[in-house]
Amino acid sequence: MSATRDTINDKTRLSADAWAQAALDAIADQGIAGVAVEPLARRLGVTKGSFYWHFSNREALLKRALERWEEQETGVPFQSLENETDPRRRLQRVIREVNTSLRTSRIYQALSAAADDPLIAAFVTRVSTRRIETLRHYYQAVGLSPEHASRWARLTYSVFLGTLQIRRDMPAEWPHTDSTEFSQYIAFLERALLPDDDAMNPDLAAPAHPGAALTGTPAANAATKS
């Protein structure tokens, strides 16, 4: 989209960044195979001659596109949550938003699918490691030890990645965005992926409704056992 030049016969010359952005767009909707010189040139309305003036080869373009992506990606999809003061609410929000939106995930999925390429793998690893690190901080902020925070972060990021895949490959298993099942599942996730702090308030920890056993809320009272 943003790759096709404003008007089809725009006389403006192309910049290297224009090529990089076009490559990213191509990744988003055709995967890594979309990053091919001649097809991209056609899409941009030019020929290879342009490309090989700006870049030495395809690899260079890919690298540049990945760098561009990594910049844009830094903080995403966890951005705009730093101003959330309550650490517990911040975790809830990140769980909710990350498993709701699909915005930036297309490129990530395409890159992850091509992680056999060492260059791509390096970027994917960096970005994901940073994300897990962020989650780790968030979990520590609610009072967990580093070890426990690591486990929760790992779990939550697994769920995020797995959910992406489910939504892509088994859409039938994913509730429609405006259904009640959808909001219920998100609430379910928030509970499953948040360490309970009720134990901090022993008066609330007593099972007010024993009949609620096995209603499907996550791992009640597991904390009391070990």
Place this chain on the structure above:
Amino acid sequence: MSATRDTINDKTRLSADAWAQAALDAIADQGIAGVAVEPLARRLGVTKGSFYWHFSNREALLKRALERWEEQETGVPFQSLENETDPRRRLQRVIREVNTSLRTSRIYQALSAAADDPLIAAFVTRVSTRRIETLRHYYQAVGLSPEHASRWARLTYSVFLGTLQIRRDMPAEWPHTDSTEFSQYIAFLERALLPDDDAMNPDLAAPAHPGAALTGTPAANAATKS
């Protein structure tokens, strides 16, 4: 490996199934791109002439390989758990084993990475849907309603998929198989992915160790809140 014929100059002719198996092997260690007629022929020590006698085209080989995979995959990785009588222990075991072994996952990951191909996507969808369905049954067997079982199954399968990806793309984030952190994380997963049944025994549900608050065990007592 099993694709290379027994002895390098074995005079035995090839069967279509040999090609299909070779294709699966190629998928496992080169991805879908490994399913290419001429490279496969070289690997098998023959030429294209053989291939195009057994198959009409590349697509046909891929289809056959996928069918072969789907058969072998049916029940895996949840097989050999049907004889586990205690439904709760069965879930524990499936969570443990699925997130421990990597056996059959290489092909799955390669296929999932190539899910832009509609043919491949169809197989991936079927296999994964069946797996989720199995998990759903397992969760119902411990007493959950169909709705809640669906959510738990979806969550657990997400974790499985996401964990696969983490182990492949961010191995540094995954504890070494024989470390104590590894076994601790698996135990953590078992708790996080299993609905608590302590609520069935209200006498145990009382927080025996309130000091255990925020130790990192999953979502204690969430069941008592809604």
Place this chain on the structure above:
DNA sequence: TACTCTCAATACGCCTGCGTATGGAATACT
């Protein structure tokens, strides 16, 4: 206007994979 620098078009050769056509060797059949 002449000159230079930037960007792009054209044309070419290379490689790799797909699919076809045809002939030949090995095996099975009678």
Place this chain on the structure above:
DNA sequence: AGTATTCCATACGCAGGCGTATTGAGAGTA
């Protein structure tokens, strides 16, 4: 043995992508 059938090798044409070399058009500058 002779024939037919099964399986494979060889040779070919085609397509698409990569990278190079060369030419050319436009814009800026003196």
